[in-house]
Amino acid sequence: MQGLAGLGAGVLSGCAGLTIREGSKAHVVVVGGGFGGATAAKYLRLLDANIQVTLIEPKAKYITCPGSNWLFAGLSNLDQLTVDYQSLQDRYGVKLLVDSVSSLDAAQRRLRLADGRSVSYDRLILSPGIDFRWDAIAGYDQSAAEQFPHAWQAGPQTTLLARQLQEMPDGGVVLMAVPADPYRCPPGPYERASMMAYWLRQHKPRSKILILDAKRSFSKQALFEAGWTKHYGFGTTNSLIEWHSLADNPLLELNQQSRVLTSEFGDHFHGDVLNIIPPQTAAGIAVRSGLADASGWCPVQLLTGRSLFDEFIHVIGDAANYAPIPKSAFAANSEAKACALAVTSLINQKPVAEPHWLNTCYSLIAPEHGISVAGVYKLDAAAAITTVKGAGGVSVRADVEAAALEADYARTVYRSLVADTFR
Structure with a gap:
């Protein structure tokens, strides 16, 4: 892969900004290293290695929510659910900053981190996840x-x-x-x-x-x-x-x-x-930055994932409103790919392709009894998301063999989703 060199001036201390490497087309910052953010960072680099990508995530290792329910049945543990960002850095050239974002200056296109550093961007992809209504x-x-x-x-x-x-x-x-x-x-x-x-x-x-x-x-x-x-x-x-x-x-x-x-x-x-x-809302950084509406979630232009409140900020994953697509890890991964393609097209001044999104959700009722729901989504004539007729659906067979197969699929889909996102 081209363009895996360092960041030029790199990350400077204090109030200095993270500068764009000479020859880069643009600097895209991704906030949040879950299934949405990590996928977006990886696929931006796959789509255009000349785009500099920085991923900001407060944890050096991420514990996946998918699979965490299996722990209650003794089928998994936190070590098995823990992933890191080494492949994103080594294989794809994503720059990782282990820190949290304390504030966003959208007018200056600049983020302030908890340790005092500031990071500038050409485009920002927010995938910060959820917060709770206490x-x-x-x-x-x-x-x-x-x-x-x-x-x-x-x-x-x-x-x-x-x-x-x-x-x-x-x-x-x-x-x-x-x-x-x-x-x-x-x-x-x-x-x-x-x-x-x-x-x-x-x-x-x-x-x-x-x-x-x-x-x-x-x-x-x-x-x-x-x-x-x-x-x-x-x-x-x-x-x-x-x-x-x-x-x-x-x-x-x-x-x-x-x-x-x-x-x-x-x-x-x-x-x-x-x-x-x-009950839940978009994570605090999105709400504090004025990117959420009265619902508590972030409305976006569905074609590109761009925030309706800022031309240079895109929001994906659980924090965003992509209804009727549910808030799931699989959906976040799908939204991230569509957003990465849109951002790459915008940076290269090319038309944005109309996206399609996927969601698949497997659940275990018992170790050898799985069920699933799947959906395929597209934009309709009014630029709203609609389901693709004849695609997706829920489990239809209830016999023992089918239930066992679905349980196996649940584990396989989890492993595949983790690999597609983090490796």
Whole structure:
């Protein structure tokens, strides 16, 4: 690959900017090293090695949210879910800055980092992920999450929740509070409940998981419920999993001392383990920089991923509004590729090709029982995203052989997605 030399003046201390190497067409900075940002950085270099790419990510190693639910069933661990950025640097010439962005000066096209450095850009791709709405349930805030984990960002919260599950007495109750749409990984709570139930069935079979859902229905619901019926007695008095819609009776308050969640109509839910997943918004840097609208998410021009509020900033992944595409790692990877192609075209002053996007989401109900949903998306005549008719869909076979194949596919797709993004 051409153009893998250093950054000329490089990263200077204090207020100095990160300069563009002589001969470079442009300097593109990518903020966020998850499935969206890492993919964008890699594919920018693949598409045009003369574009200088800098990836800013606060962690030297990244723990993937996909696959993290498997930890609750003993099928994975954090080491197996951890990736680094060495290949992006060594193979593709991406410059990595391990730091966080404290502020964005869009007028000057300059980022200020937490350590005081500043980085200038010609175009910026933001893929910062999510933040949480801590005001949704009284008594549940960021400090309370250290006792009642959300585990919606893989890492210490995941291991904390798994440890609480293991320490819970047999006959104990797990309360899982699930937010309304949109949020990261729509089927994620239900796969988590499945993986927890699988472990409980073996080690604490008298226990129960209560899902308290802010929605009336959820992704792949019929498939999940069929699997829960098969494996966990769903619908019977001895079911390991119960699902309750609280769409008309939302949760309002957490009493930390008594471990009780109270709803609007005064219903009280007591749990031994509380997994509270808060409503979500775009990450703080996007909101503080004025790139989100009243919904809390970042609207974009769908053809290019460009922010509707800034000509030189593009937003992808969970922080952006690409509805009806769900917020998933696979979708972020797809959005990143389309955005990288658009940015490369803009830099080279070429027409931007009309994008198509893909999403595939596999979930495990048991180690040998997988289900999936897939979608293919394009722009319609009004420049809105629409599904491609006849493409995608959900699992249609329910026999043992098909379920086992889907479980194998779930693991294979995870490995392929990680390789495509980080290696």
